Structure formats: structure tokens, C-alpha cells
Amino acid sequence: MVAVALMLRRYNARVRPSYRAARTRLGDLSALITDRLAGVRVVQGFAREAQEEARVSALGRDLYAAGVQAVTIRNRTFPLVRFVSNFGNVLMLGGGVWLITQGQFTLGGLLAYRGYGRYFFGPIDDLVNINDLLQRAEASGRRIFQVLDASETVQERPGARALPTPVRGEIVFEDVTFGYDPARPVLRGLTLRVAAGERVALLGASGAGKSTLIGLLTRTYDPQGGRVTLDGLDVRDLTLASLRRAAAVMQQDTFLFHDTVLENVRYARPEASAQEVQAALEVAGAAEFVAALPQGLETMVGERGVRLSGGQRQRLAIARVLLAQPAALLLDEPTSAVDAESEALIVAALSRLMRGRTALIVTHRLSLARVADRVAVLEGGRIVEEGPPDVLRARGGRYAALEQAATLEAADD
Structure with a gap:
């Protein structure tokens, strides 16, 4: 478990910037498409379709590259993490067999212990997957909270009161x-x-x-x-x-x-x-x-x-x-x-x-x-x-x- 925790910590530090970059590229691409669709008559009026298509394609390639980078890091790390976590099964069976040969354990006890082990290691595998989802969510949530946490330039003063009626309009x-x-x-x-x-x-x-x-x-x-x-x-x-x-x-x-x-x-x-x-x-x-x-x-x-x-x-x-x-x-x-x-x-x-x-x-x-x-x-x-x-x-x-x-x-x- 300690080894898995250390590996996930290193994985998070490497994959988080990639997920953030992917979300940034996705935002840029969505903003460009929305903007150009709203101004499609201007695009057509100046015959700029080819140039705009090239810009969308370039942002799409950047998004693809950022996504591939994140997936590459994930696919290199997760098999090793799962190998380390499942290596506990090898230790469990090897140690159990050795104890049985020494007369300090029974076969029934080993089978029961192995059954409990499944309930222990299963949630660890789930946590590995959940960790990856959390990193993706963090990248998306970070962009959302940049907007939600932006300070308001104009705020009501403490104790602000409603305008008395009827309003004259001076x-x-x-x-x-x-x-x-x-x-x-x-x-x-x-x-x-x-x-x-x-x-x-x-x-x-x-x-x-x-x-x-x-x-x-x-x-x-x-x-x-x-x-x-x-x-x-x-x-x-x-x-x-x-x-x-x-x-x-x-x-x-x-x-x-x-x-x-x-x-x-x-x-x-x-x-x-x-x-x-x-x-x-x-x-x-x-x-x-x-x-x-x-x-x-x-x-x-x-x-x-x-x-x-x-x-x-x-x-x-x-x-x-x-x-x-x-x-x-x-x-x-x-x-x-x-x-x-x-x-x-x-x-x-x-x-x-x-x-x-x-x-x-x-x-x-x-x-x-x-x-x-x-x-x-x-x-x-x-x-x-x-x-x-x-x-x-x-x-x-x-x-x-x-x-x-x-x-x-x-x-x-």
C-alpha cells in the first residue's frame, strides 16, 4: 500500500499538468468554434473559410496531442501500479504455503485468508481508477473555479438599502x-x-x-x-x-x-x-x-x-x-x-x-x-x-x- 501510494503521488504530479493542458485546449477550441459560428456571415463575406478551418484543425491537433500525452502517462503508470498492488497476492500465497510446510498454518486458513485478501485489494484497484477520475475532475474544476472565485468589481455595501418608492427619477x-x-x-x-x-x-x-x-x-x-x-x-x-x-x-x-x-x-x-x-x-x-x-x-x-x-x-x-x-x-x-x-x-x-x-x-x-x-x-x-x-x-x-x-x-x- 505504501508503494502504491508513492507511485500514485508521482503519477498525479506528472499527469495533472497534462490534464490541465487538455482542458485548456478544449476550452480554446470550443470558444473559437462558438465565436466563428456566430460570425459565420463575416467569415463567408471575406472568404476566410479555409483559414478558419486551418485554425480549428491546429487547435484540434493541440488538443489531441495533450490528450495523448495524458493517456500515455496513464498507460505507463497504471500497469506498474496494479502489478505492485497485486504482488501482495504473490506474497500472500508464497508466505501461506511456506507456513503450511512449517506446520504453522492450515490450507483452510490460507483459503480463508486469500478470500479476505480479495476484499482488501479490490478497493485498492478501485481507488487507483478513482484517483485518475479525480485528476481529470481537478483539471476541469480548476477552470470552473477560476470563474466562480473571480472577485466582483462592484459589490453591494454592507447595509445597502432599497430605493424608496415612488421613484421620481432625478x-x-x-x-x-x-x-x-x-x-x-x-x-x-x-x-x-x-x-x-x-x-x-x-x-x-x-x-x-x-x-x-x-x-x-x-x-x-x-x-x-x-x-x-x-x-x-x-x-x-x-x-x-x-x-x-x-x-x-x-x-x-x-x-x-x-x-x-x-x-x-x-x-x-x-x-x-x-x-x-x-x-x-x-x-x-x-x-x-x-x-x-x-x-x-x-x-x-x-x-x-x-x-x-x-x-x-x-x-x-x-x-x-x-x-x-x-x-x-x-x-x-x-x-x-x-x-x-x-x-x-x-x-x-x-x-x-x-x-x-x-x-x-x-x-x-x-x-x-x-x-x-x-x-x-x-x-x-x-x-x-x-x-x-x-x-x-x-x-x-x-x-x-x-x-x-x-x-x-x-x-x-
């Missing part, structure tokens, strides 16, 4: 400084106040920090300086559930689950009735096209909503947000990926959705900025221009320049 960014790399801040001492029920559009170049403001309000990350408040309460003092129920985000990349229209719309509020869903679809301007679908509300939308157009997906997302009944609505480029006709329908639906709610609108499209009560233009991590659209247009500053550029672009089209 949003304030007070001298906020933030950078994904703290040494290179995206926002530099930014201050912005959004009154309850006010619609504010955020304009600016890519990387100016517009979407970052939405992430700070919903606590996707926390600022390095200053604070963000909702109804006068620091969002870091609130429970994440109550904060994110009160401030709903609508992303530019609308995600729909592989489920029915009904279940996708009421994902935000599962207890909502079919009648409430229908009312939300009416406000979102989606009721007509949903009624035309083969099974209406029970139509499967496909993975990520692949069976619907971009405009249809956006309108379903509007209905989903509407059903959640948030006090503050956070729109992150909701019309950036749709055509002009769909944009007009979506803007009309969003205008109905924003009625009576606080809205923070991140956009490059001026169609949404024009329906806002106020526009804030960001540049270099600060607000460089702020005011109602009509006032900024007359002032002839950055907002006016953006409108003029949009007008020229439309004329060229």
Missing part, C-alpha cells in the same frame, strides 16, 4: 471622474443634473464617455472620484436590484432569447399578463408586425432574434422596457443599427415610452436629440455645451455643427 453626476484605466480617465470632473421627468440627450464623439455615464448610474462600475445619485441617494448605498429596476437600460445591440415573443417581452416582469404585453406592444409600435407573425405572440424569434429584422427587435426591446415600468430610462444608441424607415418608427415609439419618465439618451442620431428637453455635448471627458436643442442650434456651437453635418449628409443621400 439623476445627478457630481464631479465624477472615471477611467477604465485609472491613469487615463474617460470622465474628468463631470457634473450633470437631470431633473425628474426630463429628457437629456448626450452627444459627442466615440470615446467621449457617453455610454460610461449609463454604466456608472447602473453600477456596472463605480467612479474613482465624485458620486452618482438617484433621487438624492448615492447609488453605491442602494441595493443593485432596486437600482436596476428603477433605471432600465436599452442597448443598441438588442438581445432576444431563443424563446417566444411573449416570453421575451415579459422577461423584465414575468408575472405580466398577455393583455399587458399586448398593451406594451401597442405603445412600442410592434403590435402590427407581431400579429402578422405565424403564431403571433407564441412565435419563436430564433437565437438572438435572428428571425426578426433589426427594427423589429428594437421595438420588442422597447416593449420589454415599457413592461418593466422604470422611473428612469437609459437609451444607449437605440437607433444606430437600423434604417431610416425603422428609425422613424423607433423614435416615435421611444417618444411614447419616455413620456413622463426621466430619460438619458446616448446617441449619434440627431432624430432622438431633437425630441429631448436638453442636449449635453461631451468632449474630452467634460460637458462643453449644454442647453435645449433650439437654443444650441441658434448659438452656432458644436451642436449646431452636428446638425449642419447631418443635414449635408442627408442631402448627399
